[in-house]
Amino acid sequence: MKEYKPEKIFVERGVEDSLITRNVLERLPEVPTERIESRESLLEESQRWTPTLSRTKKWLILAQYKGHFFKACPGTRAQKGIKNVCCNYFVINFASNCHMECSYCYLQSHLNFPYMIVYANSDDLLSELQRTFSENPHHLFRIGTGELADSLALDPLTSYSIPLVQFFAGQKNAILELKTKSNCVENLLDLEHEGRTVVSWSINPRFIQEKEEHKTATIRERFRAAKRCVRAGYPVAFHLDPMIFYGSWETDYEDLIEELFETIPATSMAWISIGSLRLTSQLKEIMRKRFPSSPLPLGELVPTEDGKMRYFKPIRVLMYRRVLGWIREKHPTIPVYACMERPDVWMKVFQSAPAEKELGEALVQFLV
Numbered sequence: 001m002k003e004y005k006p007e008k009i010f011v012e013r014g015v016e017d018s019l020i021t022r023n024v025l026e027r028l029p030e031v032p033t034e035r036i037e038s039r040e041s042l043l044e045e046s047q048r049w050t051p052t053l054s055r056t057k058k059w060l061i062l063a064q065y066k067g068h069f070f071k072a073c074p075g076t077r078a079q080k081g082i083k084n085v086c087c088n089y090f091v092i093n094f095a096s097n098c099h100m101e102c103s104y105c106y107l108q109s110h111l112n113f114p115y116m117i118v119y120a121n122s123d124d125l126l127s128e129l130q131r132t133f134s135e136n137p138h139h140l141f142r143i144g145t146g147e148l149a150d151s152l153a154l155d156p157l158t159s160y161s162i163p164l165v166q167f168f169a170g171q172k173n174a175i176l177e178l179k180t181k182s183n184c185v186e187n188l189l190d191l192e193h194e195g196r197t198v199v200s201w202s203i204n205p206r207f208i209q210e211k212e213e214h215k216t217a218t219i220r221e222r223f224r225a226a227k228r229c230v231r232a233g234y235p236v237a238f239h240l241d242p243m244i245f246y247g248s249w250e251t252d253y254e255d256l257i258e259e260l261f262e263t264i265p266a267t268s269m270a271w272i273s274i275g276s277l278r279l280t281s282q283l284k285e286i287m288r289k290r291f292p293s294s295p296l297p298l299g300e301l302v303p304t305e306d307g308k309m310r311y312f313k314p315i316r317v318l319m320y321r322r323v324l325g326w327i328r329e330k331h332p333t334i335p336v337y338a339c340m341e342r343p344d345v346w347m348k349v350f351q352s353a354p355a356e357k358e359l360g361e362a363l364v365q366f367l368v
């Protein structure tokens, strides 16, 4: 993985003395730092000279998040009557934006604040989580930090994983998932995690990683990092998402699954998810400009009811069935689920579609 080193750090008022701010400033003493009242001033400035996204990613803002860190995953069925099967996932947004450059990354069109932001008031985040878990003692929460940022890519600078993993180790009704395309697991290895943190990797065949997932850890590096986490006793998980349909997809995904099960013991795997490429028309435009050699926006994608374009349903079903078959040859019961897919796709792939909350609870029960 290409390590992140900002050209400039901005520290927002209110987080000057926080643990996360201290960690970052100690590790980057040579990077110019400026104190600012509010990050909004940077947004106004950038709107005047419209820098590129690659440029704004070079600025790191250590900010104070004043809203709710914790929310339901927006991929749920709650929006606009969309009927995707919901895995009852929750997210905490501890950071926003990512220095790695996957051509298909939805953050390119999703974020209206294009800088790298880390919300350094981690104490507020943990207090909010503690309140939520205490007020809902019978709810089993599965929570990820990877919605608006990679969970671990900045960890060598922030060490955000340390308070998070330690906090979840003491929780009875919650599991944390740290989802990454990095190999930054050093901070995790000596922590008391009590099996309450799942470390997970998005994986794709080498061909896709090399062509489309720029600056990320190689697949070999990701597997090596996963092995280290397994040795440290963590449950691990894998996301074959977004699966890409291309000439040699069948051989390449079969090889990837072969390598996965050769490298990682199935008994340490909490779950595997599958999902296919999803693009919006706005994201396609951005991809054409930022990654002109990527063939992904040229693929045959059709609009679906949540506003995203996907491969034709028969293609998605074919890919999922094949992958599920290869996984099942390796292990008959490991939990596998499809991300952001409708019940009719589930029926064709899994011969069943879980009811509301059933899937999320099944995934958490595996660990609690």
Ligand code: SF4
Pocket (backbone or CB within 6 Å): 097, 098, 099, 100, 101, 102, 104, 105, 106, 107, 148, 149, 150, 181, 216
């Ligand atoms: S690693 Fe994840 S968040 Fe980062 S660019 Fe790639 S898809 Fe986006």
